[in-house]
Amino acid sequence: MKNNNKRHILMRYGIVVGIMLLFSVLIVWDLFKTTAVQAAEWNKKADEVLMDTVPIEPERGKLLADNGTVLAANLQYYVVRIDWFTDGIKEDTLMKDIGPLCDSLARFDNKMSAAEWRQKILGDRKEILATAKKTLPNGKKGRKNRAYKLFPYMLTHMQYERVRQFPFLCRAKNKNGFYYEKHSRRMKPYGDMAARSIGTVGQDSLSSSIHGRSGLEMALDSLLYGKPGVARNIQLTNGIVSAESVPAIKGYDITTTINVQLQDIVENELNNMCIESGADWGCCVLMEVATGEIKAISNLERNPNTGEYVEGVNHAVLGYEPGSVVKTISMMVALEDGIVTDINAPIPTGSDWMYAGRNISDRPHGAATRSAREIIETSSNIGMAKLIVKDYGQNPGGFRKRLEGMGFFEPFNSGIGGETTPNYPVLGNKNWDKLSLTRQAYGYATTIPPLYTLAIYNAIANDGKFVRPHLFKKLSREGEPDSIIPVTYVRKQVCSPENAAKLRVMLRDVVWGSHGTARHWVQDDNVEIAGKTGTAFTNAGGQYGAKKRLAFCGFFPFEKPKYSCIVLMLGADRGAGACSGMVLKNIALKMFARGLLGKAPSYATIGKDADKNYPTLYASMGNNKAAQIERGLGVRAPHRYERPAAVKQGVPNVIGLDIREAIRLLENAGLTVNFTGTGMVAGQSLAAGSNFTRGQRITLRLRNH
Numbered sequence: 001m002k003n004n005n006k007r008h009i010l011m012r013y014g015i016v017v018g019i020m021l022l023f024s025v026l027i028v029w030d031l032f033k034t035t036a037v038q039a040a041e042w043n044k045k046a047d048e049v050l051m052d053t054v055p056i057e058p059e060r061g062k063l064l065a066d067n068g069t070v071l072a073a074n075l076q077y078y079v080v081r082i083d084w085f086t087d088g089i090k091e092d093t094l095m096k097d098i099g100p101l102c103d104s105l106a107r108f109d110n111k112m113s114a115a116e117w118r119q120k121i122l123g124d125r126k127e128i129l130a131t132a133k134k135t136l137p138n139g140k141k142g143r144k145n146r147a148y149k150l151f152p153y154m155l156t157h158m159q160y161e162r163v164r165q166f167p168f169l170c171r172a173k174n175k176n177g178f179y180y181e182k183h184s185r186r187m188k189p190y191g192d193m194a195a196r197s198i199g200t201v202g203q204d205s206l207s208s209s210i211h212g213r214s215g216l217e218m219a220l221d222s223l224l225y226g227k228p229g230v231a232r233n234i235q236l237t238n239g240i241v242s243a244e245s246v247p248a249i250k251g252y253d254i255t256t257t258i259n260v261q262l263q264d265i266v267e268n269e270l271n272n273m274c275i276e277s278g279a280d281w282g283c284c285v286l287m288e289v290a291t292g293e294i295k296a297i298s299n300l301e302r303n304p305n306t307g308e309y310v311e312g313v314n315h316a317v318l319g320y321e322p323g324s325v326v327k328t329i330s331m332m333v334a335l336e337d338g339i340v341t342d343i344n345a346p347i348p349t350g351s352d353w354m355y356a357g358r359n360i361s362d363r364p365h366g367a368a369t370r371s372a373r374e375i376i377e378t379s380s381n382i383g384m385a386k387l388i389v390k391d392y393g394q395n396p397g398g399f400r401k402r403l404e405g406m407g408f409f410e411p412f413n414s415g416i417g418g419e420t421t422p423n424y425p426v427l428g429n430k431n432w433d434k435l436s437l438t439r440q441a442y443g444y445a446t447t448i449p450p451l452y453t454l455a456i457y458n459a460i461a462n463d464g465k466f467v468r469p470h471l472f473k474k475l476s477r478e479g480e481p482d483s484i485i486p487v488t489y490v491r492k493q494v495c496s497p498e499n500a501a502k503l504r505v506m507l508r509d510v511v512w513g514s515h516g517t518a519r520h521w522v523q524d525d526n527v528e529i530a531g532k533t534g535t536a537f538t539n540a541g542g543q544y545g546a547k548k549r550l551a552f553c554g555f556f557p558f559e560k561p562k563y564s565c566i567v568l569m570l571g572a573d574r575g576a577g578a579c580s581g582m583v584l585k586n587i588a589l590k591m592f593a594r595g596l597l598g599k600a601p602s603y604a605t606i607g608k609d610a611d612k613n614y615p616t617l618y619a620s621m622g623n624n625k626a627a628q629i630e631r632g633l634g635v636r637a638p639h640r641y642e643r644p645a646a647v648k649q650g651v652p653n654v655i656g657l658d659i660r661e662a663i664r665l666l667e668n669a670g671l672t673v674n675f676t677g678t679g680m681v682a683g684q685s686l687a688a689g690s691n692f693t694r695g696q697r698i699t700l701r702l703r704n705h
Contacts, residue, residue, distance in 0.1 A: 053245070057209060058226030060186070061251030063198055063216060065260045066295070066473070072188050072198050072217070077154035079181040080163060083146045084125050085132070086177030093175070097168035098122065104166040108159075109151065124148060154183060186210075186217075194263050195311040197297045197471065199417055215314070216256065216471060218417040223475060226251030252482065255474035256415075257293035262286055262591070266296035269586045270567070274300055274309045276676040277572035277579045280547070283315035284567045284583060285454055289555060291487050292458065292467035294414070295563070315568060317419040319447030323576075324379045324517075325534030325553045325566075326443040328503060329456050331376060333402055334387045335499040343372040343502050353382045356434040360385055365515075377509040379517050379533065385438035396427035396437040407466060407490040414451065415471035422448040443536060450551070454566040457531070457553045459494045460503045461561035466494035507531055508558055518552065518577035527588040527597065528558035533576035547571045552580035556588045557597060563588075586678075644688075653688035654681050654700065662700060670694040677702035 063072040102117035112120065125148070132144045155163060160180065163169060169178045186201045199215020211225060212218035229248030266284050274282045279302070286296040301312030334340045351366025352359055362382045367374075375383035392399040403409065409421050424446045427433040439445035451469055459466040468488045475482045495503075507530040510516045511523055517533045531554015537544040553566040565587060567580035591597050644653040652669055654662035662681045666673050671686075672695055682703035686692060 054231040056229035056231055056246075056248040058228055058248035059250045060184075060201070060210065061224040061226065061477075062253045063224070064253060064255045065258050066255065066293070067259070068255065069260055070189055071194070071256065071258065072186060074184045075187045076157050077183045077185050078157070078160040079154055079183065080150045080160065081179055081181065082148045082150060083177035083179065084128050084148055085144050085146055086174060088172070088175040089177055090175070093171075094168065097171075100167035101169065108163065108166075154185075184210075190260065190263075192311045193260070193267060194258055194297060196299050196314045197258070197416060212417075215417045216254070216415055219415045219419075220254055220472065223254060224251040250477060252475040252477060253479075254472050255476065256472050257288075257291075257295060257470065258297075259295045261594070262596070263296040263298070265587055265590045267298045267300070269583050269590070270298050270300055271309050272586075272678050273572075273579055273583045274302070274569070277569070277574055279569045279579065280571035281312060281315065282309075282567070282569040282583070283450060284565065284587075285316050285451060286563055286565045286587065287454060287458055287469055289458055289461045289561045289564055290467070292455075292469045293473065294416075294469055294471045297416075297471075314416060314418060316451045316566075317414075317416050317449050319420050319423055319449050320549055320568070321444050321446065321536040321539060322448045322450075322453055323443040323534030323536035323549065323551055324381075325453055325532050325551045326446070326448065327376060327379065327384045327441070328460070328507065328532050328553075329403075329408075329453070330384055330388055330441045331372065331506065332456070332460070332495050332499065332503060333399070333406075334372070334391075335502060336495050337391055337402070339387050339391050340372045343506065346371055347375070347383055347386065349375075349380055349382045349386065351382075353386070355385065355389065355438060356431045358435050360438060373506050373509055373513075374515070376506040376532065377513040377517070378515050379510075381442045384442045388441035389434075389438060392437060393434060394429070396429065396433045399437055399440065400424040400426060406494050408452065408456070410490055412451065412455070412469050412490070414469045416451070419451070420449055422446065422452050443534060450553075450566050450568050453551075453553055454564055455490070456494070457507075457555060457566070458564040460500050460507070461555035461564050462500075463497040464493045464495040464500040465489060466491040504530060504558070504561075507554060511554075518581045521577040522552070522554075522581040522585045524585055524589060527556050527585075527592045529556045529585060529588055530554050530558045530561075531581070531584065533581060535576050538570070550574075550576040550580050552576055552584050554584060556584075562597060563591070647689040650689040651684070651686045651692050651698065654684060655688070657681050659700070659702060666698060670696075672697045673700065674698070675700040675702055679703045 060074045062070055062074075065071055098118055098121070099114075102114040102121070105117045106112060106114040128145045128148060150163075164178070168176055171178075173179065188195065188198060197215050199217035199219075200213045201210050201217050202213045203209070204211050209225075209228070212221035217224065227249040230246040232245040266286050270282045270284045273279070281299070281301040283299050284297070285294060287294050297314075297316055299312050299314050299316065300309040302308070303310050331340070335343075346369035348368065349362065349366065349370045350368060351363050352361050354360075360382050362378075362380050365378055366380075366382065367378075370378065370380050370383045372383075372387070374380070375387070388399060392402075403422075403424065409424075411421055412419060424440060425436065427436055436445045455466065455469050458469070466489055468490050470485065470488075473485045475485075508528075510532050511518045511529055513519065518531065522529050522531065531552055534551035534553070536549045536551075538547045538549065539545070547570060549568060549570050550572055551566065551568045553564075555561040555564040565584050567583045569579050569583075572579040588597070644656045647653050651671070652665045654665055657665070658680060659675060663673050663675075671692060674697060675681075676699065679702045681700050683701035685699040686696070692698075
């Protein structure tokens with residue numbers, strides 16, 4: 001019996017040993033096959049893994065204002081997470097730290113108290129751990145959520161550094177499961193300021209790379225993006241890691257021509273006029289005459305949901321029928337071609353002129369004759385059409401070729417995304433072509449981006465030098481300049497200095513002449529402005545609507561122009577001079593007041609008999625305030641606004657007050673206040689002393705006197 005058992009035991013051992021020997025032989029054979037028979041194939045696979053490369057995204061360059069302040073830059077943001085399945089997390093350690101941790105979190109984000117933070121963290125952790133232990137209908141265990149988000153938002157770098165010092169989170173990573181995901185976001189410190197011109201970025205549809213989608217971000221993307229690097233897989237003892245083999249090259253920092261102070265002035269004045277006039281949208285570009293640097297650009301559109309004006313489509317580079325601002329360009333051609341030699345010589349015009357089967361009218365302001373100066377001053381359609389027809393009536397297409405020779409259709413490559421060029425239809429010699437020629441001469445039958453109109457006016461202010469408008473001027477990396485963009489010219493001279501001087505005189509007449517179309521709104525003794533108004537009806541599918549585009553383009557100061565500017569508005573409730581012209585004037589006056597046009601204004605006067613030169617002070621806060629202003633500015637015996645007469649009952653009288661005091665008085669009385677414009681109160685919708693009901697709305701009209 002014993003021998004029989006022994007034999008069975010030995011047999012079992014033999015079977016076990018045999019199986020082990022068989023497995024050993026199979027392992028040795030597999031090892032031999034892998035290292036010898038299939039060595040080439042496995043080496044190839046290993047090489048493929050090690051040859052895999054991963055692109056390294058370069059850091060996108062910054063967009064800077066002309067003085068180096070940041071307009072757009074990449075900032076690092078952090079998503080903070082906790083992996084509750086980390087082996088090193090000890091229950092007793094967590095419970096010891098949870099109180100101080102929640103106190104710190106409550107101070108950091110006070111939307112929840114420390115008790116609420118504790119309840120949330122422990123409750124979420126319990127649910128996550130329980131879910132992982134559940135058996136799903138398919139028999140598998142629940143999925144482990146290893147990416148618990150501590151905050152529902154991303155943290156800045158400073159916030160992240162603060163959070164990582166909190167109790168429990170400051171422990172070693174393998175003891176708290178704390179980790180982060182880093183994200184790069186394009187930020188604009190000045191918010192919506194010049195937002196449309198700066199542009200936006202977004203993820204490329206074919207890769208994860210971030211590229212420009214509009215504005216400067218798109219136009220200069222190849223410079224801002226930089227050059228991607230390469231990371232290669234490397235075999236180490238404990239695994240394969242990625243290591244940088246070709247470093248990424250950071251994109252250029254690009255210094256733009258935008259001046260933050262001027263941009264602020266332009267946006268505010270355009271916004272104020274849009275509100276006051278009820279315009280659908282407004283566009284304004286301010287440019288430096290000598291260099292062509294675009295110092296400010298704003299495009300505001302009314303949000304139909306809120307009624308507020310926000311940055312919208314960049315109208316500066318889109319083509320529109322320009323209206324009468326184009327007459328200045330036509331007059332330049334007339335002067336350069338010798339059609340006009342004496343700008344004061346009379347030209348027969350009349351109030352109506354039949355040409356090519358159609359009547360052209362100057363009613364109700366026509367005259368038997370107009371000089372070239374008066375044609376621009378009064379914006380005569382007949383006068384401008386006759387001058388161009390004189391040379392090009394038998395060859396209508398020649399007018400376009402003449403403008404082409406002046407460089408008028410050449411791309412500016414200004415750096416503004418979506419830039420288009422002027423469109424003058426090619427004309428033949430039919431009657432309708434001749435009619436189209438007259439319309440092109442005074443601002444219809446053609447589309448011109450406002451930037452192109454501004455560039456010609458800028459050339460007139462610049463003695464005929466057709467400087468190229470541009471929105472960037474310097475490239476640099478790590479603060480070191482790489483290259484400076486020089487001033488370039490579309491044409492060194494688009495017209496002679498002599499003809500430019502004649503055109504400047506004509507444009508001055510528009511503002512300062514006795515019949516000038518902008519004389520009532522743009523004149524100001526502090527800054528002498530020259531320019532031209534323009535009005536065009538909207539055109540959709542060949543049908544003209546009731547809405548008007550209202551333009552004013554000009555330059556200042558007149559004697560030594562430093563800046564040129566164009567303002568275009570759609571659907572304002574007043575004429576071109578009263579809306580677009582007023583915007584330009586208010587911009588110029590603010591620049592003058594801040595000393596940006598040379599010598600800053602002085603309020604001090606010399607001599608007791610110089611009363612007529614004293615400025616008017618609007619001192620609506622009482623005699624004491626007025627006295628302080630007099631002493632502070634060194635002004636003697638100034639004229640000043642008197643406070644409005646008080647009313648015993650009914651609506652308070654606030655005409656003449658500043659807006660703050662007016663709002664205080666009216667709201668104290670129980671009225672709801674709206675206002676339009678800027679400056680002092682010049683009118684109120686409810687008459688002073690009239691009866692009203694509590695909560696009734698009153699609208700104030702403000703005006704800079």
